[in-house]
Amino acid sequence: xxxxxxxxxxxxxxxxxxxxxxxxxxxxxxxxxxxxxxxxxxxxxxxxxxxxxxxxxxxxxxxxxxxxxxxxxxxxxxxxxxxxxxxxxxxxxxxxxxxxxxxxxxxxxxxxxxxxxxxxxxxxxxxxxxxxxxxxxxxxxxxxxxxxxxxxxxxxxxxxxxxxxxxxxxxxxxxxxxxxxxxxx
Numbered sequence: 650x651x652x653x654x655x656x657x658x659x660x661x662x663x664x665x666x667x668x669x670x671x672x673x674x675x676x677x678x679x680x681x682x683x684x685x686x687x688x689x690x691x692x693x694x695x696x697x698x699x700x701x702x703x704x705x706x707x708x709x710x711x712x713x714x715x716x717x718x719x720x721x722x723x724x725x726x727x728x729x730x731x732x733x734x735x736x737x738x739x740x741x742x743x744x745x746x747x748x749x750x751x752x753x754x755x756x757x758x759x760x761x762x763x764x765x766x767x768x769x770x771x772x773x774x775x776x777x778x779x780x781x782x783x784x785x786x787x788x789x790x791x792x793x794x795x796x797x798x799x800x801x802x803x804x805x806x807x808x809x810x811x812x813x814x815x816x817x818x819x820x821x822x823x824x825x826x827x828x829x830x831x832x833x834x
Contacts, residue, residue, distance in 0.1 A: 652718075653718070653721070653722060653725075653779075653782045653783070656722050656725040656726060656778070656779075656782075657725075657779065659725075659729060660725060660728075660775055660779075663729050663732065667733075667736055667743075670736070671746075672745075679746055679748050680747050680748065680749055680806070681747040682747070682806045684803040684807070685745060685746050685747075685803070687802045687803060688796070688800060688802075688803050690799065691798055692776070692795070692796045694795050695792045695793070695794070695795035695796050696791075696792060698787075698788075698791035698795070699779075699780060699783065699785070699787075699788035699789075699791040699792040700788070702785050702787035702791060703785045706785075707785075707787055708785045708786040708787030708788065709784065709785050710784045710786060717781050717784050718782050720782075721778045721781030721783070722782055723778070724774050724778025725774075725778030726778075727771075727774050727778070728770075728771045728772065728774030728776070728778055729775055730771070731760060731768075731770060731771030732767075732768045732771030732772055732775065734759060734767070734771075735759065735760045735761070737759075738759035738760065739756055739768075742754075742756070749810045749811065749813070749814035749815070750814070751814070753815065755815055755818045755822045757822055761826075762826075763826065763831045764827055764828060764831055765808075765822070765828050766800075769800050769803070769828075770829045772796070773796065773797055773800065773829065776792050776796050777789070777792070777793045779792055780792035800829075804828055804829075808823070808828075811823075
């Protein structure tokens with residue numbers, strides 16, 4: 650089994666653990682507006698397109714492949730760790746579907762001190778890592794850009810819900826942090 654395969658299995662296990670923990674959390678009202686389906690569809694479409702590009706060798710990277718492998722694997726693991734850390738810090742208020750609760754506090758420590766949605770940043774880092782490690786430019790673009798577009802939809806839904814439920818405290822928190830990448834967006 651290659652290091653990429655091991656990393657992919659670790660990612661899948663990590664995501665399953667997140668979903669299992671989330672399934673037991675029912676705090677607050679569900680205000681997802683179907684955005685979870687948009688994210689799942691974007692990731693699935695990105696993965697299918699990336700797999701097709703890799704299998705047909707369209708966009709294959711021919712030089713520096715070993716460096717791409719190492720960089721990709723490191724990004725996969727950084728993404729997994731960041732996503733798990735973000736979920737852990739949010740604790741019982743993390744759910745896979747968007748939910749808000751009256752007793753939900755604004756979390757501004759851990760990875761939330763740098764960005765508003767670090768679990769999504771971790772997810773994108775992981776997908777960027779997989780796309781990098783498969784040594785194909787088009788796979789890299791498909792596995793990263795399509796999920797990023799899905800997450801952009803999700804973030805808009807989530808932020809609307811957080812602003813409505815948490816009011817000024819969330820607005821003040823959001824004003825000091827970017828959504829996914831410090832200093833950029």
